Amino acid sequence: xxSTERANNEIRHIxxxxxxxxxxxxxxxxxxxxxHVICNASIEEKVxxxxxxxxxxxVTAEYGMLPRSTSTRMPRESARGKQxxxxxxxxxxxxxxxxxxxxxxxxxxxxxHIDCDVIQADGGTRxxxxxxxxxxxxxxxxxxxxxxxxxxxxxxxxVAAISLGVxxxxxxxxxxxxxxxxxxxxxxxxxxxxxKFVEIQGTAEGEPFTKDEMNNIILLAEQGIAKIIHIQxxxxx
Numbered sequence: 001x002x003s004t005e006r007a008n009n010e011i012r013h014i015x016x017x018x019x020x021x022x023x024x025x026x027x028x029x030x031x032x033x034x035x036h037v038i039c040n041a042s043i044e045e046k047v048x049x050x051x052x053x054x055x056x057x058x059v060t061a062e063y064g065m066l067p068r069s070t071s072t073r074m075p076r077e078s079a080r081g082k083q084x085x086x087x088x089x090x091x092x093x094x095x096x097x098x099x100x101x102x103x104x105x106x107x108x109x110x111x112x113h114i115d116c117d118v119i120q121a122d123g124g125t126r127x128x129x130x131x132x133x134x135x136x137x138x139x140x141x142x143x144x145x146x147x148x149x150x151x152x153x154x155x156x157x158x159v160a161a162i163s164l165g166v167x168x169x170x171x172x173x174x175x176x177x178x179x180x181x182x183x184x185x186x187x188x189x190x191x192x193x194x195x196k197f198v199e200i201q202g203t204a205e206g207e208p209f210t211k212d213e214m215n216n217i218i219l220l221a222e223q224g225i226a227k228i229i230h231i232q233x234x235x236x237x
Contacts, residue, residue, distance in 0.1 A: 004033075004176060011162065011174040011224050012124075016135055016235045024115075026140030030132030033176060034122035039132035041140035044111045057107030057154075059137070061094035061114040063087055063129060069121045090126045091116075093199060097130045097159050097190045098137055100198045106154035112140060123177040127161035127188055131228055134159050138236055158193040160228040164217050166209050171216045173224045185209040189221040193229045 002008065012033030021027040026041035047058050064087065067073050077083050094116060114137065116129035137155070144150045163175045165183030172179060180186060184206035190198040202209075202217075209217075 002172065003178065006174075008170055008172050009220055009223065011227060012176070014131075014228065014231050016132060016231065018135065018139060018235065024136070024140075025143070026136035026138065028132050028136045028139070030128050030135075032124055032128040032131070032174070034120060035118070035124050035128050035176075036120040037125060037128045037132055038115075038117045038119060039129060039136040040115045040117075041133070041136040042113045042115070043140055043144075044113060045109075047109050047111050051109070055109065056104040057102075057109060058104065058111045059095060059098045059102055059107075059114065060111065061091045061098065061116065061129075061133065063091040063094060063116045063118075063126070065118040065121060065125065069118045090129070093126060093188075093190070093201075094129050094133055097161065097198050098133060100190075101134075101155060101157040101159045101192055102137075103154040103156055106150065106152055107141075108150065112137060121177070123175050123180045124163045127163050127190075130159065130161040130190060131232065135232055135235060157196075158229045158232055159190065159198060160225050160232060161188060161190040162221055162224045162228065163188050164221055164224075166207075166213050166217070169213075171213060171220055173220050185213070185217075187217055187221075189218070189225070191221065191225045195222065 015031040017029040020029040024040035025043050028039050114133045118125045164187045165172050165175050166185035167183045185204050187202035
């Protein structure tokens with residue numbers, strides 16, 4: 001058993017609350033254990049200049065951690081005058097993950113902005129953001145279909161993400177902060193409901209990992225993400 005009394009293959013309790021804020025077209029609060037993220041989806045009836053006249057839309061993301069989302073206060077990045085490399089990497093990952101399951105031509109010439117704000121962090125903030133952002137994206141797009149603004153749904157598949165790690169030869173899923181900061185291997189995997197991979201981010205922080213460990217990580221990720229996608233579908237009903 002882990003320190004949190006979870007089995008190695010057991011994900012944290014996930015709760016997804018829809019319509020969390022008043023103004024965004026799609027808004028959820030996702031809770032993955034003690035990691036809580038607000039994900040808002042906003043629709044803009046135009047596209048970036050590089051897409052004008054091309055008959056397709058765009059999905060982009062921004063990510064941030066509130067100053068007291070961690071055990072000690074961190075300054076706002078806006079106050080520092082620039083985003084960290086970590087922030088830029090994560091918001092690009094969120095954007096890529098959502099564009100992987102969207103037919104941008106079917107979306108039409110409109111942009112969906114995804115804003116993921118971490119209000120409480122305990123590991124897995126990027127994976128929780130992707131999982132919650134998918135639900136917010138669905139909630140933003142569904143009214144366009146109901147009003148017949150869109151003829152068909154541009155959403156081709158569901159998408160979710162999970163963190164994994166290797167510690168003392170044991171593969172662990174859905175790491176909290178204490179586990180993440182002590183693992184020999186740290187990995188984030190993004191997958192669709194059809195079992196296709198969007199992204200695999202993996203690094204040996206300590207002892208290099210073996211091919212067998214990599215295979216076990218992928219197997220565990222497939223099982224965990226299948227459970228998360230089932231939760232997403234239940235919430236969207």
